[in-house]
Amino acid sequence: MAVLATYNVKGGVGKTATVVNLAHRAAVAGRGDGGRTLVFDLDPQGAASYYFRAPPKVRRRGTSLVRGKVDVLEAITPTDFPGIDLIPSDFSFRNLDVVLDGAKDPGRSLARVVQPLTKRYGHIFLDCPPSISRLSENVFGAADALLVPIIPTTLSLRALDQLDTFLSRRAAEKGLRSPLVLPFFSMVDRRKRLHRELIEDLCRAHPDILRAAVPSATSVERMGAHQGPVAAFDRRSPAVGAYADLWDEVLARLSADSSASARAVSRAQA
Numbered sequence: 001m002a003v004l005a006t007y008n009v010k011g012g013v014g015k016t017a018t019v020v021n022l023a024h025r026a027a028v029a030g031r032g033d034g035g036r037t038l039v040f041d042l043d044p045q046g047a048a049s050y051y052f053r054a055p056p057k058v059r060r061r062g063t064s065l066v067r068g069k070v071d072v073l074e075a076i077t078p079t080d081f082p083g084i085d086l087i088p089s090d091f092s093f094r095n096l097d098v099v100l101d102g103a104k105d106p107g108r109s110l111a112r113v114v115q116p117l118t119k120r121y122g123h124i125f126l127d128c129p130p131s132i133s134r135l136s137e138n139v140f141g142a143a144d145a146l147l148v149p150i151i152p153t154t155l156s157l158r159a160l161d162q163l164d165t166f167l168s169r170r171a172a173e174k175g176l177r178s179p180l181v182l183p184f185f186s187m188v189d190r191r192k193r194l195h196r197e198l199i200e201d202l203c204r205a206h207p208d209i210l211r212a213a214v215p216s217a218t219s220v221e222r223m224g225a226h227q228g229p230v231a232a233f234d235r236r237s238p239a240v241g242a243y244a245d246l247w248d249e250v251l252a253r254l255s256a257d258s259s260a261s262a263r264a265v266s267r268a269q270a
């Protein structure tokens with residue numbers, strides 16, 4: 001089991017699309033072994049909640065959830081998609097940074113909320129807003145791995161470097177273990193020479209970038225109209241195969257990463 005967060009300080013790079021499609025893939029793959037998948041929408045924009053058709057009558061638990069004031073189990077709702085549960089976002093999440101800042105242990109609040117859920121779910125996905133903030137620190141504390149979508153532009157590397165610097169500083173200053181960072185290319189258009197060249201250059205400079213890449217695909221853009229993951233309405237889209245490959249590679253990296261395994265073991269023993 002793993003807690004996976006999509007993260008990038010940059011907005012509009014495909015974080016939410018990744019959570020929705022990978023959660024669906026994980027749920028389909030996990031159906032045989034009974035493991036359910038949970039998506040925790042931490043973004044006040046609520047895009048993941050929209051894609052998963054969060055029922056309007058769900059009682060919103062807002063920031064009291066992250067403060068540990070309500071039972072997290074009460075905030076979970078099933079979705080229309082077999083095997084996928086959701087903790088929907090609500091607009092009060094725009095104040096998450098302030099709430100977390102005032103917490104007793106400001107970097108660990110989210111981990112404390114997510115921790116008990118790890119025994120119930122095969123995989124947990126956190127969908128994060130684009131920022132580097134107190135919420136991000138909490139996400140780094142709660143996640144086993146960060147899935148970092150990068151669009152092939154020269155500036156993308158900067159965001160990845162910023163993340164590496166932040167995590168190294170956090171580890172050095174606070175002695176906190178870093179999540180596994182899994183960058184991958186998103187919205188790739190292989191017809192563009194610039195994209196092909198940049199991918200080649202960036203992969204050479206950063207061998208840790210995953211091989212699986214998500215193409216720019218109209219089916220992903222149509223997720224809003226269909227309110228669901230691509231595989232639910234366009235099985236033949238190239239995006240479906242790309243997310244499946246991405247999921248396989250993420251699982252392989254997680255099982256090869258000793259620190260991620262160690263985190264899972266220490267959780268199981270807790």
Ligand SMILES: Nc1ncnc2c1ncn2[C@@H]1O[C@H](COP(=O)(O)OP(=O)(O)OP(=O)(O)O)[C@@H](O)[C@H]1O
Nearest residue numbers: 011012013014015016017130187215216217220221
């Ligand atoms: N692979 C893709 N191909 C085509 N369009 C895509 C792809 N991935 C995402 N998009 C589109 O790009 C826009 C941004 O995607 P998404 O919401 O997933 O990004 P995000 O990083 O979560 O954004 P934010 O930072 O605002 O949360 C959406 O309109 C989405 O439909």
Ligand SMILES: [Mg+2]
Nearest residue numbers: 015016043047
């Ligand atoms: Mg998003």
